[in-house]
Amino acid sequence: MAEIPILFERKEECCGCTACYAICSKGAISMREDKEGFEYPVIDKEKCVSCYSCLHVCPFKS
Amino acid sequence: MQSIPIKTYAAYSLDDAVRSCSSSGAIFSLLAELILDRQGVVYGVKMSADCYGAEFTSVTDRAELGKLRGSKYLQAKVGDTYRKVRRDLQVGKTVLFTGTGCQVNGLKGLLGQDYDNLICVDVICHGVPSPALWRKYVASKEQQQGEKLKRVNFRCKDLGWSNFGVKEVFQGIVIKEEYIPLKESSYMQMFLHNYSLRPSCYQCRAKKEKQSDVTIADFWGINDVAVEMNDELGVSLVLIRSKKGEKVIGDISKGLCLKEVSYEAGVKKNPSEYYSVAKPPQREAFFEDMTKISYLELSRKYLTTKKRPFKAVAKKKIKAGLELLFRE
Numbered sequence: 001m002a003e004i005p006i007l008f009e010r011k012e013e014c015c016g017c018t019a020c021y022a023i024c025s026k027g028a029i030s031m032r033e034d035k036e037g038f039e040y041p042v043i044d045k046e047k048c049v050s051c052y053s054c055l056h057v058c059p060f061k062s
Numbered sequence: 063m064q065s066i067p068i069k070t071y072a073a074y075s076l077d078d079a080v081r082s083c084s085s086s087g088a089i090f091s092l093l094a095e096l097i098l099d100r101q102g103v104v105y106g107v108k109m110s111a112d113c114y115g116a117e118f119t120s121v122t123d124r125a126e127l128g129k130l131r132g133s134k135y136l137q138a139k140v141g142d143t144y145r146k147v148r149r150d151l152q153v154g155k156t157v158l159f160t161g162t163g164c165q166v167n168g169l170k171g172l173l174g175q176d177y178d179n180l181i182c183v184d185v186i187c188h189g190v191p192s193p194a195l196w197r198k199y200v201a202s203k204e205q206q207q208g209e210k211l212k213r214v215n216f217r218c219k220d221l222g223w224s225n226f227g228v229k230e231v232f233q234g235i236v237i238k239e240e241y242i243p244l245k246e247s248s249y250m251q252m253f254l255h256n257y258s259l260r261p262s263c264y265q266c267r268a269k270k271e272k273q274s275d276v277t278i279a280d281f282w283g284i285n286d287v288a289v290e291m292n293d294e295l296g297v298s299l300v301l302i303r304s305k306k307g308e309k310v311i312g313d314i315s316k317g318l319c320l321k322e323v324s325y326e327a328g329v330k331k332n333p334s335e336y337y338s339v340a341k342p343p344q345r346e347a348f349f350e351d352m353t354k355i356s357y358l359e360l361s362r363k364y365l366t367t368k369k370r371p372f373k374a375v376a377k378k379k380i381k382a383g384l385e386l387l388f389r390e
Binding site: 010011012013014015016017018019022023031033035036037038039057058059060062 | 137139140141142143144145148164165167168169171172174192193194195196197260261262263264265266267268271349352353
């Protein structure tokens with residue numbers, strides 16, 4: 001089975017823009033606040049079909 | 063790689079009333095009015111109804127533009143904004159999208175194609191402060207005041223543009239206004255000390271790749287290049303980054319006082335155009351403490367503000383500004 005995408009490894013690699021959340025046609029990504037109060041995408045492994053659209057639209061990955 | 067704009071201007075709107083309630087020279091307002099006149103949609107950031115957060119919203123009516131005016135000093139919730147923008151573009155509406163550079167780049171990433179009917183404007187960004195810190199601050203202030211925060215203007219020009227402060231309006235039985243000089247605003251000082259920023263802001267990617275059509279900001283170096291333009295009501299720095307941007311600034315130029323300057327002169331006193339701020343060594347400890355101690359304790363621990371005769375200085379500057387006005 002294909003692997004769940006990794007949107008960021010360090011918090012410095014995510015600006016919280018929501019492009020990944022907006023592109024996901026499965027509604028598998030939600031934006032959640034961390035304890036510092038900044039939003040980061042969280043992938044629901046049950047809904048994710050590993051299409052990697054989220055990685056393709058990420059300004060940090062292009 | 064840094065993207066140098068096509069053209070750089072010092073500019074302000076000729077409408078003094080709108081300019082006085084804008085952060086800089088009211089360029090956003092003029093662009094927004096132009097788009098609304100074309101039956102378009104303007105996307106920008108407003109404070110939430112309870113003032114506890116900032117969020118993106120769309121406006122199609124001039125009467126509602128006021129809530130998007132004025133910079134908000136915390137990261138805004140984007141929510142479903144990108145999808146709404148895409149829908150508006152697909153049905154042929156003209157869209158003005160305003161936000162930070164990374165929000166513009168994120169939107170463009172989602173769209174994956176150019177739209178002739180999309181204009182993107184970003185602001186020169188110092189970094190985005192934590193929404194949780196803002197909530198903690200507001201809760202603390204409301205407790206102290208015994209009333210609810212109704213409005214906040216992070217860029218109040220009552221004492222002049224270059225000497226701005228924060229104005230907070232509390233609503234109880236009576237309406238209470240509080241003006242806080244910048245140096246005395248603990249929330250703004252935490253921001254200016256770079257304690258309260260998002261981790262990615264210390265190595266901002268969006269500064270290296272600008273995808274907006276126009277960038278707007280304060281023209282802090284105005285006195286070095288066009289002092290005659292500084293009447294203390296606010297001057298904007300306008301960086302044109304695309305043909306579309308050039309066209310749209312041309313379309314509002316009748317309502318502007320406009321002067322072309324060099325890019326170097328424009329950004330000289332606004333290094334956030336190309337530099338990310340350095341992460342202070344205390345930054346992680348600051349956020350650890352934010353979740354553990356009260357706002358007042360946090361403020362006492364990280365800010366050792368030396369009280370200066372700030373109000374006296376402010377009055378002197380205003381006087382100088384007024385003299386300039388009368389001399390013209």
